[in-house]
Amino acid sequence: MRSDMRRAHFDCPYGVSGNMILGALIDLGLPVDELTAALRTVLSDGWELQTRHMQRCGIGGTFVDVVTNESHHHRGLSEIRSMISAGALPDTVKEYAVRAFTLLGEAEAAVHEMDLESVHFHEVGAIDAIIDIVGSMWGLNYFGILGSEVSTSPISVGGGTVTAAHGVIPVPAPATLRLLEGVLTKSGPVQRELATPTGCAILRAICAENAAGMGQGMGCFRVGKTGYGAGSLEIPGETNYLRLIIEDDTSAMPYDVENIAKLECEIDDMTPEMLGCVAEKAMALGALDVHFVSVQMKKFRPGIRLCLLCRTSDVRAMTELVLRETTTFGVRVQDVERHILRRAMESVETPWGTVRVKTGYWGEEAVKRMPEYEDCKRLAAENNVAIMQVYCAAQQAAQK
Structure with missing residues (x-):
């Protein structure tokens, strides 16, 4: 938005x-x-x-x-x-x-x-x-x-x-x-x-x-x-x-505000492979994030909490995915407000090639610069150097 x-x-x-x-x-x-x-x-x-x-x-x-x-x-x-x-x-x-x-x-x-x-x-x-x-x-x-x-x-x-x-x-x-x-x-x-x-x-x-x-x-x-x-x-x-x-007008805030949905449920009878498949499908459908948290369930069973973030317009599709593809019989849905840094993408040059860097802004101030992992991984493999060398070089180039 x-x-x-x-x-x-x-x-x-x-x-x-x-x-x-x-x-x-x-x-x-x-x-x-x-x-x-x-x-x-x-x-x-x-x-x-x-x-x-x-x-x-x-x-x-x-x-x-x-x-x-x-x-x-x-x-x-x-x-x-x-x-x-x-x-x-x-x-x-x-x-x-x-x-x-x-x-x-x-x-x-x-x-x-x-x-x-x-x-x-x-x-x-x-x-x-x-x-x-x-x-x-x-x-x-x-x-x-x-x-x-x-x-x-x-x-x-x-x-x-x-x-x-x-x-x-x-x-x-x-x-x-x-x-x-x-x-x-x-x-x-x-x-x-x-x-x-x-x-x-x-x-x-x-x-x-x-x-x-x-x-x-x-x-x-x-x-x-x-x-x-x-x-x-x-x-x-x-x-x-x-x-x-x-x-309320949030344009004067130093960060962006988004309203998204959070879906949660607890599961104690699925294998990690199956849960990983569900997470992959959710991301392919447009989920913003999927993660699992270890929880203690009834009868002393170890289980996991499935946490899924998505756009409000995607709640129905995500609910159907969870109810069809997991063993749970219900899912909790909450509206949540997310505060995120404004961001911009730029490219910097390193001794091994070009790396994209994502910069996060608090208002007009750049507060963090994060080189793209996949770019660093690829250049490290192509040039037979440590990925950390590429990563640090990209960060230094972005600071200039």
Whole structure:
């Protein structure tokens, strides 16, 4: 994860919609004038963005409303893609906005059993949906969230029925259900539509690299600022807010901070050869580290603790590996925060050849330089010298 990126968590006790996400971003401090100017390059006229600070249950938040004079203009996905591509937007914003519209279109096409380009986008083509999706992506990019790790709480979908273009349908709407496949959701807390297709498409698009993070909660997280986006419904005694929590800015720290997962289990009935095979497979799948610790188990049996570190997006694959390839019937999973030195790789010359050296930085200060073992090993073998000679020569060259 780049140092200018920040993790984010969407708390959705009252569902999610496009204007709730946009409202939360503005509540965090997103400059409305700059946002509007960017959106005008996609849709020049026919709309106004109105924002209002409000209080519900004594908690302040921001409500966003897109006021339009266009009522029944339906646009196809190709037209929307062209509009976004022509806009003066960062490439990342364009990519994620198109991704969200594509997901929304695919959901509608699947529900109505139509070809993607044949779908009449009743909601997708509306101006407010374009403003909500493109505006949300612009705001998320402004705060360094696009491309970073995103998580959500279980998403409340509401209940009851809603009147749509095709008649009365149950809540959640079919397109919403399609977009929430595999995501932890819950009904309520009121019998109204709380999760909209537009809001779900935005979350699905930005969680594409970590879909498993949707609905699973915040996990290990260094809380920074929080924005409250108000929903359109006024629910007596309820806030009806979406909370967007962004990670505390760690760019001023002298080291990088990563959030990873740790998997552990104890085993007393596998051979070292088998355990070594599991470790090799885990590393091949992308594990950050695998190691074993000797432990005392029940009935005085000596055993080992398997410890595996991985990216949060790889937890499912690593869990499957451990449960399939070892004798354990369960594995513990923890979210952990890892502090690591910023690093750079350089090449230095020794009397026997070139060696790559990894340098670790505490802020701007180089605090350690480590020659690459494989380079030193190869040069030592080729030149019939001790590996320590090559290693020390590389370290001395790196210090100059």
